[in-house]
Amino acid sequence: MKFISWNVNGIRAVLKKGFLDFAADANADVICLQEVRADPDQVELELPGYRAFWNPAEKKGYSGTLMLSRIEPLSARLGMKMPRHEGEGRVLTLEFPGYFLTTVYTPNAQRALTRLDYRVEWDRDYLKFLKRLEKTKPVVFCGDLNVAHKEIDLANPKSNMKNAGFTPEEREGFDRIVRAGFIDTFREFEPGAGHYTWWSQMGGARARNIGWRIDYFCISSALRAKLAASRIHPGVMGSDHCPIAMELE
DSSP: OEEEEEEOSOHHHHHTTTHHHHHHHHTOSEEEEEOOOSOGGGOOOOOTTOEEEEEOOSSTTSOOEEEEESSOOSEEEESOSOGGGOSSOOEEEEEETTEEEEEEEOOOOOGGGTTHHHHHHHHHHHHHHHHHHHTTSOEEEEEEOOOOOSGGGBSOSGGGTTSTTSSHHHHHHHHHHHHTTEEEGGGGTOOOSOOOSEEOSSTTTTTTTOEEOOEEEEEEGGGGGGEEEEEEOTTOOSSSBOOEEEEEO
């Protein structure tokens, strides 16, 4: 099983930048997209062999998630069934026989950290949601978590200590995920620095690889023996994020 996750920063925009060719070449079983910024009726998306599952935001042109699967799931679920967190289309889950696959677009704490308190609440509730799923079967979750977990996960940690995406509160949120038994799959294969998934669109940051690793594939520990690969694809353009991939035997 091969999975792709990508914050596309607008599905309509990335469709004009070669998304369909990338998706066809990737040959993934499921493609998970975040920040799609569209409703299904606004997009002509034809990818032979795949069925689309949408969770758009109520606000037009904002947030939203989409999963493209060539395997028919047992069920599809929108959101976390927590009313205070619905409306922005940030969570979408497909159930397969051996596991749940859920994709997430975690809220940004925003400049000046105006949404940090909500972000901390979100992190706690999203982990509760994952653990609730895990009571039934193992979980794979992926997406833009909007946090660089450790100093190795961004190019300039010292100057970003109090910035959104690298605050102690957000990093502690990811620590809780790890303590709860979930595995950051990329770090199972690559312990080194310099591997990022998002770059500012200013100052030539991407060309200079001044980036952040804020997109993840994580799995329940019960799936560790099946983990075959976890990769970042920085050469794929079209968004300020790049795609990431994971394979399970």
